[in-house]
Amino acid sequence: MLNIAVLVSGSGSNLQSIIDRINSGSINGVIKLVISNKKEAYGLKRAESSGIKSFYTEDESEIINTLKNEEIDLIVLAGFLKVLSKKFVNEFSGKIINIHPSLIPSFCGKGYYGKKVHEKVLEYGVKFTGATVHFVDENADTGPIILQEVVPVLGDDTVESLSKRVLQVEHKLLPKVVEMYCKGKIKTFGRKVVISE
C-alpha cells in the first residue's frame, strides 16, 4: 500500500477523482495528506469530508518536512499552481506527478496554468487539445510524459466549455496513472516512460 500526498490550489476535483477511485478499491494506496498553498481552496474541504489530514501552507520547507515525516511514496500535483523548487524536486525525484490541461509540449510552461491554457488554445485556433500526466522535473511542465489524451476543440467552444470537456478527461487520466504507479507498472528510461501490462 503506497502513501500518497495530493497538493492542490483550487477546487480539487482532480483530488476527488483519486479519492473516488481509492474508494472503489482499484488503487493500492492511501491518501495520507492533502496540502494546499491557498487558504480558501475547496480541495481542503473535500479532504476534510473524506477524513483525510489536510492543511494550508505556503512554506515549501514545511511541505518537504511533512512529506518526509509521513513517508510519502507518491506526490500528486492536482491543480497545484506553483512551480516547485529544484530542492523539492531533487528530494522526491521520480515520485512527483502533475496533471496539465493541454497536450504537452503545446500550451505549457511558464504562464500557462488553469484557464489561461484554454484561452491560449482558443486564441491559437488549434483543432485538438487534451490532458497530460507527467513526472515533475525542475522546470515547468517539462518532465517525462506518462499518459495523454486528445480532446477536440469545437467551433463554438468558450474557455468554460473547453475547460469542462478537458477536465472530464483529466478525471479519467489522473486516477488511472495513480493506479498504475501504485501497481509498479510505470518505468522511466530517460524521457521515455513505459507502462507494463
Ligand code: GRF
Ligand atoms: C485542472 O484543469 C488542472 O489541470 C489545472 O487546474 C485545474 C484544477 O482543477 N492545473 P481542480 O482543482 O482539480 O478541480
